[in-house]
Amino acid sequence: MTGAAPWSGERAILHCDLDAFYASVEQRDHPELRGRPVIVGGHAHERGVVSAASYEARAFGVRSAMPLRTAAQLCPEGVFVPGDHERYGEASEAVMALFAEHTPLVQPISLDEAFLDVTGTAHLFGGPVAIARGLKEATRARLGLVLSVGVATNKLCAKIGSDLRKPDGLVVVEPGTERHFLAPLPLSRLWGVGPKTREVLEGWGLRTIGDLAGADPALVEARFGQHGGSILERARGIDDDTVVPHEAAKSVGHEHTFDRDTLDPDQVERTLLGLAEGVGRRLRAASLRGRTITLKLRVAPFETRTRQRTLAEATDDDLTIYRVARALLREALRADREAGRVSPVRLVGVSVSGVVEGAQLGLFDSARAARLNAALDAVRERFGDTALDRASARAAERRRFSDRPPR
Known part of the structure; x- marks a missing residue:
């Protein structure tokens, strides 16, 4: 089934599976291999077995765990590569980080597949089906890989769904149809x-x-x-198994790579504000707060720098995260100028670590929580008042960075 589902009050589980992962990484990194039957695991006449096969190789009957010599007999034109597990690990980490941008509840099953529970965050992204489509698009555009996704109310149906229409599949099992x-x-x-x-x-x-x-x-x-x-x-379609991350979320972060390296500090700061808003929204959606704010900066040609600051109290507030990250950004760029370096910015990111569970408390907590829950997905509309004496400062900050007046 492929129709959109209302999903009101139901669990929303995704199973995400990278298609022909090892072989796809090889084809991504070596354009000359695209469209050709790629067989990962070793050379054609070695005694090993196939680790992965591209879909072009599978058309010849080549399968994982098959002896390499058998694969060579089935597919004489196959391109045999030994594999690079360090690169596969890096690609896997990038994909899992993409998943974590949408929910802290990510359960990796292997390098190339994971369950996601988006029940608590789906409303921030337009619903579970929209998340699935967005992940497929982002995986292709940002990482050069192809993702199949199953969407359902439980892990069983999500997993089976993701397997049914490979490659590049999307199967939605609507609530009540399991x-x-x-x-x-x-x-x-x-x-x-x-x-x-x-x-x-x-x-x-x-x-x-x-x-x-x-x-x-x-x-x-x-x-x-x-x-x-x-x-x-x-x-009968009943499966109450939960999505359990291998470890509690240690940090929540977003980053952005510019289409072109930029020397415009205002552009970088505007981007940083949007990233901080995204981090704050995800923290609140998962009832998490964090004390340590880290700025990640990548400048040309390919130097990565990080700076961090630890707060006295944990926060989930967008503006607090932004102000600290902006100060760290300005410090880093000022240090470059003082050293006589010109640093075009290629990537900027912000993360919050040292996370603890529990919503941020303050005056009139219940009313504040109700307002936030009603407006979580309203970008640049409300930041959430954790202390009333900072309201005027927040309003001034928002007037600088929004074309809409503060409410």
Whole structure:
């Protein structure tokens, strides 16, 4: 299913899977390989196995874990490369960072796939389907890779969805349609149904997930015990498994690469303001605050610099994050000028680390939280008042950087 879903009150889970990841990185970094059958893992006549194969190679029957010599026989024109796991790791980190721009709840499964729970942040980006489309576009435009995404209310359906229309697929399983979505699929698609279990079920005349969903629970549980109850639930589209990041979020950050290197400090500061707003919104959406604000600056030809400052109290406030990051930016550029260096800016970023859970407290907390929740996705409309004595300063700052009057 591909229609947009309302998703009101429902969990929103994405499974994101990079298509033919290792081979795609090779084709991205070596344009001469694009459109050719690329086989990653070693040379054609070595004793190793295939780590990955491009879709062009898969058309010849080449598959992962196949002996390299067999792959060479199936695909004599294949381009065999040993692979570069350091580059694959860097590409994976970039993709996971992109995912983390939309939710702190990212559960990597491997270098090339992850579950995302966007339930708490979907409204900031236009809904879960809009997030999926945006991730696909950004992965292609910013990273030169192709992403398939499944969107559903649970991990099971999201994972199966992302697998169904590769490459470059997007499958949306709308809330309430999970059982119907799974019904026509073969039993081999269902988590927990391995070859031995499938053999038994097929012996009973069951061929599809829908067949299993309609089976007598007493019969299935008598044969498979507790496992039987689990696979019956999944066959009916029920999966309460949660998205669990491998570790708690340590930082929240955004960065921007300019189309052309710039020497205009106003342009850099305007961009930094937008980045700080995005970081603040994500912190509030996840009920997080942080104490350490880090500026990342990349200048031509390719020098990366970072500066950071730790606050007395943790914050989730856009303007606080921006003011500190702007001060760090000005310090870095001033140091360059004093050293006689001209530093065209290629990339600017800001992150907040030392994060703790809990919304930021202040005067009239309940009313403030209600206003923020109603306006989280209104860019440059409201910053959230954590202390009333700073209201005039905020208004002045916003008048400088917004073409709309403060409210």
